[in-house]
Amino acid sequence: MMNKYLTLATLLLTLMTGASLADETDPVAHATAVRLAVGICGTCHGPRGISQQPKYPRLAGQNANYLVAQLKAFRGQTRGDPDAIGYMWGVAGNLEDSTMDALAQYYSGQTAGSGRGGDSALTARGKIIYEQGVAAVGVPACAACHGPDAHGIGDFPRLAGQHAQYVLKQLNSFQSNMRNVAVMHGVAQGLKTEEMSAVAEFLESQP
Ligand code: HEC
Ligand code: HEC
Numbered sequence: 001m002m003n004k005y006l007t008l009a010t011l012l013l014t015l016m017t018g019a020s021l022a023d024e025t026d027p028v029a030h031a032t033a034v035r036l037a038v039g040i041c042g043t044c045h046g047p048r049g050i051s052q053q054p055k056y057p058r059l060a061g062q063n064a065n066y067l068v069a070q071l072k073a074f075r076g077q078t079r080g081d082p083d084a085i086g087y088m089w090g091v092a093g094n095l096e097d098s099t100m101d102a103l104a105q106y107y108s109g110q111t112a113g114s115g116r117g118g119d120s121a122l123t124a125r126g127k128i129i130y131e132q133g134v135a136a137v138g139v140p141a142c143a144a145c146h147g148p149d150a151h152g153i154g155d156f157p158r159l160a161g162q163h164a165q166y167v168l169k170q171l172n173s174f175q176s177n178m179r180n181v182a183v184m185h186g187v188a189q190g191l192k193t194e195e196m197s198a199v200a201e202f203l204e205s206q207p
Pocket of ligand 2: 057069129130133139140141142143144145146156157158159167170171181183184187199
């Protein structure tokens with residue numbers, strides 16, 4: 001029964017994202033992924049990918065192709081901020097492609113965690129930055145790529161409900177190029193620390 005639902009969810013996901021994850025229905029990879037998720041990943045990322053500790057990003061409901069790309073970046077040692085090196089290079093180092101695909105399917109199929117209320121003045125300011133960017137210094141609207149509800153568009157990641165502390169740290173890493181992604185470096189370049197904090201606070205509050 002469970003397998004039927006999983007297969008259907010996988011099929012729907014493939015149709016929705018246009019993903020071609022060839023191994024996603026591989027029952028061995030799926031079983032390995034669930035075992036890893038429960039036994040290893042969950043100790044940091046929380047049960048079903050809803051971590052309570054802000055150091056560990058929430059993975060539930062995240063885009064599957066984005067998750068695979070990140071796992072490959074950890075394994076290939078190209079995502080190189082200190083926490084990526086310290087926590088994820090070792091974890092991802094020995095994962096097979098098929099296991100990565102199955103882990104991504106598992107986490108993208110989980111219901112995302114809820115938003116948590118933040119400081120209201122900061123959140124309001126963050127909402128404006130999220131929706132409009134900061135035109136004076138050429139920061140584009142986040143919504144253009146991450147979606148009006150911050151649930152992600154195409155392979156652009158979901159940000160809604162993510163821990164503010166994690167989001168802030170990533171924005172700093174993009175700005176300094178420690179996490180070296182051209183498009184987000186361009187976005188983060190013009191942001192001041194308090195603007196990053198505001199948008200991070202807003203995102204954490206979003207369902
Ligand atoms: C010991 C703690 C720990 C364990 C175990 C762990 N992670 Fe992580 N993971 C982290 C930390 C910390 C980060 C954030 C790294 C950073 O700040 O760049 C992270 C980041 C990630 C990301 C990037 C998320 C994003 O939004 O970009 C993915 C995907 C991920 N982990 C998947 C996994 C999977 C799958 C497993 C199990 C196979 C796992 N992790 C096990 C600590 C852990
Ligand atoms: C032109 C498209 C684009 C715009 C505009 C954009 N982003 Fe991004 N963002 C991306 C892409 C692509 C990634 C994935 C980077 C990667 O592959 O590691 C990303 C990743 C991120 C991440 C990392 C997510 C994670 O789970 O680790 C954060 C945080 C983020 N963006 C915040 C923002 C904020 C805040 C804004 C607005 C100020 C913004 N982005 C505007 C394209 C964009």
